[in-house]
Amino acid sequence: MSRPITLVTGGSRGIGAATCLRLAADGHDIALAYAQDESAARTVAAQVREAGARALAVRADTSHEPDVDRLFDTVAAELGPLTGLVNNAGVTGLLSPLAEASTDDLRRVLDVNVLGTLLCCRRAVRDMTAHGTPGAIVNVSSGAATLGSPGEYVHYAASKAAVDTITLGLSKELGPDGIRVNGVAPGLVDTDMHATMGDPDRPARMAPGIPLRRAADPSEIAAGIAWLLSEDASYTTGTVLRIAGGR
Numbered sequence: 179m180s181r182p183i184t185l186v187t188g189g190s191r192g193i194g195a196a197t198c199l200r201l202a203a204d205g206h207d208i209a210l211a212y213a214q215d216e217s218a219a220r221t222v223a224a225q226v227r228e229a230g231a232r233a234l235a236v237r238a239d240t241s242h243e244p245d246v247d248r249l250f251d252t253v254a255a256e257l258g259p260l261t262g263l264v265n266n267a268g269v270t271g272l273l274s275p276l277a278e279a280s281t282d283d284l285r286r287v288l289d290v291n292v293l294g295t296l297l298c299c300r301r302a303v304r305d306m307t308a309h310g311t312p313g314a315i316v317n318v319s320s321g322a323a324t325l326g327s328p329g330e331y332v333h334y335a336a337s338k339a340a341v342d343t344i345t346l347g348l349s350k351e352l353g354p355d356g357i358r359v360n361g362v363a364p365g366l367v368d369t370d371m372h373a374t375m376g377d378p379d380r381p382a383r384m385a386p387g388i389p390l391r392r393a394a395d396p397s398e399i400a401a402g403i404a405w406l407l408s409e410d411a412s413y414t415t416g417t418v419l420r421i422a423g424g425r
């Protein structure tokens with residue numbers, strides 16, 4: 179059987195980087211998209227190659243349609259027909275109550291988390307149906323979608339609830355084409371994202387309120403994503419797997 183070819187957006191750091199490494203170990207060839215951090219993207223690509231898989235790193239803003247088209251065109255030309263997509267690229271903006279959030283942050287969060295997911299799903303579906311390749315999509319949501327995240331980022335929580343609805347609707351739309359669509363909803367994960375949102379100590383500070391009393395390692399989220407992409411999940415579609423330490 180030929181190797182799966184999987185695109186991970188936001189694959190340069192955090193959960194996306196851990197997912198690239200896990201999928202490479204599971205036998206996938208990997209394309210990863212990143213926004214800015216070329217050096218991190220190169221490092222992940224090199225680690226994927228060390229694991230014996232093909233790797234391609236492409237700078238592309240997933241909320242920008244021409245970038246998305248260039249990304250998918252490059253992956254098809256360099257690696258072949260895509261069989262898997264992990265919509266992982268996501269942003270939160272700065273932590274704050276809604277009253278203090280800037281319009282720029284609100285727009286950026288919706289653009290990257292919702293429009294970006296839609297653009298990448300749309301292009302993946304077009305490519306997969308054109309090639310007749312049964313495929314699988316995993317959308318990275320957040321526990322925030324059901325918690326609402328008051329005082330922190332209600333707009334981000336709402337964007338992830340939209341991601342869950344995309345997962346549900348697309349799974350029904352694409353089931354007859356043999357394309358499975360699922361999500362993972364991580365809880366608190368130890369990545370750079372907390373420093374980016376203005377609170378680097380957030381994982382340590384919030385750990386006591388989590389039933390498992392700690393933040394997740396990104397590899398623990400990658401394991402769920404890898405399972406949803408695998409043949410072991412062949413009858414699983416339209417589900418959102420919560421990986422949140424009981425939160």
Ligand code: NAP
Binds near residue numbers: 193211215319321369
């Ligand atoms: P992270 O460490 O901040 O990494 C974000 C990744 O996304 C980076 O690779 C970044 O690229 C990329 N990215 C950001 N905007 C992009 C864009 N417009 N186009 C393409 N790539 C873009 O984040 P993370 O914590 O791993 O989060 C990954 C996903 O998990 C997100 O969807 C997030 O909402 C979700 N999540 C995270 C947590 C958590 O506690 N960390 C919890 C629940 C859900 P550069 O390296 O180039 O900047």
